Amino acid sequence: MTTKVTTPGEKSLETTAEISKAIKAYYGGVKVAKEEGKPIIWSYGLTPREIFHAMDAHVIYLEHLPLMVGAKQLSGHYIQVAEEEGFSRDVCAFHRCFLGCAVASERDPYLDQFFVDPDFIIATNLPCMSESKSFLYAADHHNVPYYFIDAPINTWGKDIPDYAIEYYAGQLKGTLDFMSEHGLGTVDWDKLKEAVSLSKKLILLWNEIDKCRQAVPTPMGTVDGLTAAYPLIQLPGTQLGVTLFERLLKELKGKVERGEGVLDDEKLRLLWFGVPPFYNMGLLNYVEKYGAVVVKSMIEYIAGGAYDPSIMDPDKPLESLAYKALVDIVNPISENMVNFIRETVKDFHIDGVIGVVKRSCGLLPGYMRPVKDAVYEDSGVPTTIFDLDGLDIREYDDATSKANLDSFIEALLASKRR
Amino acid sequence: MTTLERMIGILDAPEQVVMDWKAKGKKVIGYRCLYVPEEIIHAAAMLPYATLGTPEPITKADSYFQPCACEFVRNIFDLGLDGKFDFLDGLVLSNTCDAVRHLKNMWTTYIDSVPCYMLNNPQKMYDEPAFKFYRHELEGFKKTMEDLSGNKISDASLRESIDLYDETRRLLKELNGLRRRDVPPISGAEALMISMAAILMPKEETNALLLQLIDEVKTREIKDADGPRIMVTGSIIDNPTLIELVEDMGGVVVADDLCTSMKYFWYQTKPNEDPMDAIVRFNLERSVCACMHPSEERYDFLQEVIGEFAVDGIIYFNVKYCHPFVYESATFRKKLEEETPVLALEVDHSLSGLGQLKTRVQAFIEML
Numbered sequence: 086m087t088t089k090v091t092t093p094g095e096k097s098l099e100t101t102a103e104i105s106k107a108i109k110a111y112y113g114g115v116k117v118a119k120e121e122g123k124p125i126i127w128s129y130g131l132t133p134r135e136i137f138h139a140m141d142a143h144v145i146y147l148e149h150l151p152l153m154v155g156a157k158q159l160s161g162h163y164i165q166v167a168e169e170e171g172f173s174r175d176v177c178a179f180h181r182c183f184l185g186c187a188v189a190s191e192r193d194p195y196l197d198q199f200f201v202d203p204d205f206i207i208a209t210n211l212p213c214m215s216e217s218k219s220f221l222y223a224a225d226h227h228n229v230p231y232y233f234i235d236a237p238i239n240t241w242g243k244d245i246p247d248y249a250i251e252y253y254a255g256q257l258k259g260t261l262d263f264m265s266e267h268g269l270g271t272v273d274w275d276k277l278k279e280a281v282s283l284s285k286k287l288i289l290l291w292n293e294i295d296k297c298r299q300a301v302p303t304p305m306g307t308v309d310g311l312t313a314a315y316p317l318i319q320l321p322g323t324q325l326g327v328t329l330f331e332r333l334l335k336e337l338k339g340k341v342e343r344g345e346g347v348l349d350d351e352k353l354r355l356l357w358f359g360v361p362p363f364y365n366m367g368l369l370n371y372v373e374k375y376g377a378v379v380v381k382s383m384i385e386y387i388a389g390g391a392y393d394p395s396i397m398d399p400d401k402p403l404e405s406l407a408y409k410a411l412v413d414i415v416n417p418i419s420e421n422m423v424n425f426i427r428e429t430v431k432d433f434h435i436d437g438v439i440g441v442v443k444r445s446c447g448l449l450p451g452y453m454r455p456v457k458d459a460v461y462e463d464s465g466v467p468t469t470i471f472d473l474d475g476l477d478i479r480e481y482d483d484a485t486s487k488a489n490l491d492s493f494i495e496a497l498l499a500s501k502r503r
Numbered sequence: 504m505t506t507l508e509r510m511i512g513i514l515d516a517p518e519q520v521v522m523d524w525k526a527k528g529k530k531v532i533g534y535r536c537l538y539v540p541e542e543i544i545h546a547a548a549m550l551p552y553a554t555l556g557t558p559e560p561i562t563k564a565d566s567y568f569q570p571c572a573c574e575f576v577r578n579i580f581d582l583g584l585d586g587k588f589d590f591l592d593g594l595v596l597s598n599t600c601d602a603v604r605h606l607k608n609m610w611t612t613y614i615d616s617v618p619c620y621m622l623n624n625p626q627k628m629y630d631e632p633a634f635k636f637y638r639h640e641l642e643g644f645k646k647t648m649e650d651l652s653g654n655k656i657s658d659a660s661l662r663e664s665i666d667l668y669d670e671t672r673r674l675l676k677e678l679n680g681l682r683r684r685d686v687p688p689i690s691g692a693e694a695l696m697i698s699m700a701a702i703l704m705p706k707e708e709t710n711a712l713l714l715q716l717i718d719e720v721k722t723r724e725i726k727d728a729d730g731p732r733i734m735v736t737g738s739i740i741d742n743p744t745l746i747e748l749v750e751d752m753g754g755v756v757v758a759d760d761l762c763t764s765m766k767y768f769w770y771q772t773k774p775n776e777d778p779m780d781a782i783v784r785f786n787l788e789r790s791v792c793a794c795m796h797p798s799e800e801r802y803d804f805l806q807e808v809i810g811e812f813a814v815d816g817i818i819y820f821n822v823k824y825c826h827p828f829v830y831e832s833a834t835f836r837k838k839l840e841e842e843t844p845v846l847a848l849e850v851d852h853s854l855s856g857l858g859q860l861k862t863r864v865q866a867f868i869e870m871l
């Protein structure tokens with residue numbers, strides 16, 4: 086059963102509104118670049134964005150299209166287009182949605198504002214298989230060249246061996262050469278070093294932002310957090326990203342000093358684990374009626390928001406980016422992810438974890454049980470797990486989702502009262 | 504009893520193969536899947552044992568894995584939780600898909616009785632840096648196998664193991680090559696079962712039996728061979744029910760590009776001074792799995808099989824939630840269909856939903 090009862094998320098910060106404008110401006114810029122005849126890249130997953138910024142490349146990050154069309158309730162249409170193209174319903178809803186956008190013969194005027202055909206495609210298999218395989222289809226369909234960055238899975242923890250760094254860094258060099266060959270000029274190594282240095286600044290600022298969010302009451306919940314993560318995901322290596330985070334930090338510090346929270350009377354702090362309900366972001370506000378706030382969502386970290394900034398050495402730009410990708414928490418296998426959630430629960434004083442399973446995701450559902458057990462063992466904090474597809478409306482049941490949240494929160498409140 | 508019956512009979516009690524081996528005081532290493540080099544395990548005097556699933560319903564594993572993970576992997580984990588793989592001295596997995604990656608985590612976190620090792624194979628082929636990376640990984644793997652077995656692996660012993668496994672692959676290919684004939688000597692279901700038995704058994708025995716078998720079936724002809732010639736392609740099928748269904752409906756399965764059949768034996772190592780390098784290149788220069796890049800060669804391979812075996816129709820078989828092959832079938836299907844009709848099926852690993860597919864299979868075969 087599906088319902089169309091969806092609402093946008095309510096944000097509470099000024100800087101996140103600014104960030105939303107920056108997102109629009111970015112895609113506007115891509116459109117203009119295409120008109121000026123500059124090459125357009127499609128990319129996805131955890132390809133290090135710094136290399137693109139260092140090359141002044143115009144990139145559409147395709148994880149963004151499903152989010153944007155999802156928030157406008159248009160994702161269902163494009164998902165259907167992909168299914169008509171032969172993609173099974175088991176294929177990740179994000180990828181079905183983007184593939185639908187990629188192959189649709191007609192596009193909605195909203196999507197058309199920022200949709201541009203690619204000149205070439207750069208894909209990777211991090212964090213999941215879908216990233217590389219759906220891109221092959223898109224490359225075939227648009228008949229454009231394709232470069233694949235193979236990311237070894239992290240079987241080493243924090244001590245990544247030199248041969249793995251060498252392999253990944255070599256492929257980044259290959260990507261730079263590929264971009265050069267396809268019309269992006271020669272590699273400016275100083276610019277790349279600068280990008281790595283700015284990326285380091287960005288993560289240091291994000292860590293300070295995170296510290297502010299640990300305050301009780303929290304000055305920023307994940308409705309803002311998901312927009313606030315945009316510089317982290319898309320702008321590492323740019324001055325714009327740094328400037329936006331400086332402003333956000335200032336705003337949050339002010340709120341913490343004044344004791345202003347998302348809620349005046351914060352009773353419960355929650356962590357969202359899994360894909361957020363992009364189709365119905367208002368669901369994240371729904372819990373507020375209980376005095377509960379979703380302080381964070383794991384997705385905010387999806388492209389490198391959880392690593393030690395000291396690994397970034399601008400004099401070794403490719404090796405630094407390789408290290409960053411290989412230790413990323415979403416790089417399987419899960420030790421890093423489980424430890425990260427465990428720490429987050431403690432640092433952010435979380436009372437309960439909401440684990441949502443998007444049936445078609447190959448990656449996140451496999452973490453649910455280990456995360457649930459590890460968090461409970463470590464801090465006694467419970468996790469609820471239920472199905473929720475934030476993108477494919479046919480899989481989304483609003484009433485059941487709310488009932489699941491109601492019963493979990495009521496149980497948390499009852500146990501607090503005891 | 505014919506050799507054919509003897510080999511197929513092994514599948515009734517595959518654990519007996521292990522018991523016989525263990526009775527000699529030797530160790531057994533389970534593995535999944537084609538990118539785990541059995542030769543290295545064998546060169547350490549251990550038995551590489553392909554962990555296959557069962558058609559049994561999943562019980563305990565469902566409270567660990569969400570039901571949207573590939574059922575084959577959940578099945579293996581279920582058997583592991585139940586202690587059914589406790590006879591193994593280790594389990595080795597390779598980096599092929601999201602599901603197997605998660606199996607590594609789950610196994611390490613929740614099953615103590617059998618240590619689990621993940622071999623980090625690249626997903627990039629024909630690439631010197633990938634060869635180099637994989638070589639490092641294989642050296643680590645070799646050392647782990649030496650430590651586990653207490654046996655040093657010399658170049659000579661590794662070369663011997665490679666030759667032995669190449670011979671198995673060569674014989675299986677020769678046997679299956681007979682299916683090119685207008686009237687094949689063995690049915691698709693028989694071919695799959697022989698291949699599975701050959702994969703499970705110690706290769707010293709396998710090779711002797713395969714030689715006899717080839718001789719035995721050379722003059723044989725299957726009955727009812729006038730139906731359309733079918734190729735089944737996809738990931739893993741570890742029981743013959745689907746193939747039997749296709750054959751019961753009048754199809755003649757002449758080729759099966761599966762992890763338990765052609766993918767296992769179609770290629771051999773190339774001559775190489777350095778046996779480790781031979782293994783590196785063997786795994787990164789053959790396009791058998793949908794997880795690898797680039798994918799053109801796999802498409803060409805399918806075309807080659809279609810031509811050589813005079814295939815009239817293709818069944819693209821996907822275990823539900825098998826992401827690599829789900830993408831591959833969508834990508835290849837359109838192109839393949841330009842010349843050969845394709846039926847895409849998504850089925851649970853246990854093949855429990857097969858009844859519902861009967862009509863589709865029947866309609867497909869009638870259409871051909």
Ligand code: SF4
Pocket residue numbers: 177178179180212213214215216360443445446447448449
């Ligand atoms: S991690 Fe999951 S949701 Fe994200 S792209 Fe991969 S399969 Fe889709």
Ligand code: SF4
Pocket residue numbers: 573574575576599600601602603738739822824825826827828
């Ligand atoms: S069937 Fe597919 S998803 Fe399952 S283990 Fe094999 S390749 Fe992975």
